[in-house]
Amino acid sequence: MWKRAVCTKDCPDTCGLLVQVEDGRIIRVKGDPDHPYTQGFICKKGARFPEHVHGAARLTEPLRRTGPKGSGEFEPVTWDEALDEVAANIRRVADEFGPEAVLPYSYAGHMGLVHRHSGDAFFNKLGASRLDATICGPAATAGFKASLGSGPSTEIQEAAKSDFIIIWGNNTLVTNVHAWPHFLRARKNGAKIVVIDPYRNPTANEADRHLMLRPGTDAALALAVMHVLIDEDMLDHDFIATRTIGFDRLKERVIDWPPARAAEICGLRETEIRDLARAYGTARAPYIRSGWGPARQLAGGMAMRTISLLPALVNAFAKPGGGITRSLGGAPGKAASLLRPDLRPEGTRTVNMVRLGHALTELSDPPIKLLYNYLSNPAAVAPQSAQVMAGLAREDLFTVVQEMYMTDTARFADIILPGASFLETGDIYRCYGHNHIQIARPVIAPVGQARPILDTFQALAARLGFDEEVFSLTEEQCIERILAESADSPFMDGVDLDALRRGEPVRLNIPANPFEHGFKTASGKVEFYSQSMADQGLDPLPDGTPVRDPEGGDAYPLECITPPHPLLLNSAFNEIESIRERTGGPKVLIHPDTAKTRGIEQGMAVRVFNGRGQITALAEVTEDTRPDLLVIEGLHWPNTRPGAGSNQLTSQRITDMGNTCAFHCNKAEVEPLE
Missing domain, CATH: 2.40.40.20 (Barwin-like endoglucanases)
Known part of the structure; x- marks a missing residue:
């Protein structure tokens, strides 16, 4: 039997899947040919999901630590024993040190809106330290927003009509593989593909041209491109006059960024920069696929802000096939009645997840005494791992991990709760690489004693006496609540909810060019000069000065x-x-x-x-x-x-x-x- 599902990994493609099930086991996973974006193929990783679910090393019963922290020595316990011990330690820590001594740590191990956020209401009610979930894309989001505003960007499929494609800091063939066929269709019609990336990755190998710039110099390159566009008058003057602000100030800044200066900073030849600028400025419909690489620098927000301004100089937005893609989707949203931010005490401490090592070893008043980890593996993914590991090794830190396998973080746990996979749970999925949403339901029952995260938090809430309605809702009720509270989003207008509930992929009401009727900035225009950045004490104009690792x-x-x-x-x-x-x-x-x-x-x-x-x-x-x-x-x-x-x-x-x-x-x- 074949059943529909959705890949829940933190990937822009959010693939529609078909899952073959026999006798309660997953036999095969393939791409759904009826999904408009997946179109019947998936990556090599996704094809291995049967091994992910049925792997011999999968954790299928609760475990209690018996050896030293990090030793990986555990004994089986019942769910009641495990949950009782977790609840008792939450009470102990909250009573002795205050609830802010509890820190939840989670991220995008599951991208469904129900289970990813199923712990929010619990920790808000508890009054635990609030996690600032910033480890991935907020610099890119902030930079893009400062220039072009919030909301979805150009639909990737539009690139098939482009005649000049720049893939800027995105290894498409590895991290966004379903975009590649659209780029190839453009190439078949004569388009050129340029990759800008510090090393020659699989996507760069397939490009027509590769600019191997130094890391952290993307803004300098973008400013030099602007310099050529302005100097050689390859501009859309009407668009600049009516739909942008701050162009005169931009011109003053760009004078200081000639290609010769940028070439020295970027480690490129001056001719490479001029050729890139002229190809972009003379293209019929230039398109940029911006990745997350440029933003993963200390000046990463400025890098994304600067790159995002390039389409405005030539008004690529109005040209079929042109524009810029950063993130897509936008609905449904997170339902406030499921997150319950109103339950969180005013003034509750916020801990940035990027600084987990610092939080576990140096934070005081109160110190972190209980870490509850789910949907993340911070021992591997958080920066400065040595300090993270030192914190996890503390004997006075009680650590709970809900996980499917013995990760590096799980090895430091006091209690491990076996988690259900995305193929054993139901959820609703929005995407950031295409404009479709989909509901998926379990294709098999949880393996062994594994439980969905939602069920675990509801069981803990009952033990702690939390009696709000949110702690008794089922998966289906949560999905319906999300749909109900997103009904006023313009992106949901006309969405076929019956088809959605049947598990079919449904397109949101988002135009291929979402910038057609304006930009969601404070001014409603493209902001070459950003007053909001000036108000934050930041440079309101693009700046190409690299900021390097200062330590050592x-x-x-x-x-x-x-x-x-x-x-x-x-x-x-x-x-x-x-x-x-x-x-x-x-x-x-x-x-x-x-x-x-x-x-x-x-x-x-x-x-x-x-x-x-x-x-x-x-x-x-x-x-x-x-x-x-x-x-x-x-x-x-x-x-x-x-x-x-x-x-x-x-x-x-x-x-x-x-x-x-x-x-x-x-x-x-x-x-x-x-």
Whole structure:
């Protein structure tokens, strides 16, 4: 029997799936051919979901720690014993230290609106410290919003009509594979594809041109492109006059960013920059697919802000096939009656999830005494892992982890609660890579004693005497509540709710060019000059000055970035043995010149290090990276690959906008492993 489902991983494609079930087991997973965006194919990772659900190492019963923290030594207990112990420790910590001594930690391990947010009401009622969930995209969001406003951007499918496509900091063939067919259709009709990225990844290999710029110099490149567009008058003057503000001030800033200056900063040739600008300025319908890479720098918000202004100079928005894509979707929203922010005491402390290491080891008044982790693996994904691990190892920290596998975080737990997979739960899914929504229902019953996250929080709420209605709602009731509270969104106008409830993908009411009738900025126009940024004490104009990792000075001469691995997604899919083995373990891409000066040869074990930590990896000596750049793809679990974990090298410093993490802004050194 084939059943419909939706991939819940943190990926813009949010694929519609068909799942083959026999005798209560998942046999096969494939793409839904009737899904307008998925169109019948999925990535190599998604095809391994049967192993994800039925893996031999899956946690299927509650566990209590019996050995030292981090040892991975546990004993089985019943659900009642586990929940009683968790509830008792929540009461103990709240009574002795105050409820803010409890910290929930979760993110996007499940992208459904019900289960991802199922703990919000519980922790608001408790009065626990509030988690500022900023670890991924807020810098990109803030930068884009400052220029073009909030809301969805150009639909990816529009790119099929473009004649000039820039993929800027997005490894499409790895992280957004369903966009690629639309780019190929454009190429078939004569379009050129340019990739801007610090290293030659699979997408760059398939491009017509690749600009291998230094990390963190994207804004400088964008300003130099603006310089050429203005200097050679490749502008839409009517659009600039009527639909933008601050152009004269922009011109004054752009004068200081000629291609020669940017070439030196970016590590590019001046001719490369001029050719890019002229191709963009003379294109019939230029299109930009912006990724998250440029925003994962200390000046990442400014980088995204600057890139986002380019379409306004040529009015790419009005040209079929032109525009810029950052994020799509936009409805349904999170239902306030499910989140219950009104239950949270006024003035409750907020903890930025980027600074978990600091929170667990240095925060006081009160210190964190209970960590409740779900839908995330912070021991691997949070920056400055050594400090995170030190915090997790505290014997006075009671840690609860709801998880499917023995992750690095789960190994530090006092209680592990076995979680149900997305194929064993129901939910409603919105997307950020296309404009469709879908409801999925369980295709099989939970394996063993695994339970959905919603059920777990409701059971804990009952033990703590929380009696609000939200703590008794079923999955279906939560889904209906989300639909009801999103009914006034213009994106939901005309949506076929009956088809949605049948599990079919349904398109939101979002035009392919959502900028047609204006921009959701304070002025209603494109803001070359942003008064809102000035009010925050930020530079109101684009600035291309790179901001580098300030720690360590000249001791660590190489840049280091940590982009996605083709077979992993954040730290997910490490649990699947066949995928884990195919990755071959962590590798670091090193330019031949860099390797030669350090006595490093192909395949040699090396140590990559800085003042925050170190990892071991195999050297991949290749011209696919720059001489001044190390590239470490993916997040390998240290507990399965000793010495792995690239976030040993990353910093807890916060970006210029969005309060997020600069994962690609690291200075490091590499040497042969003795």
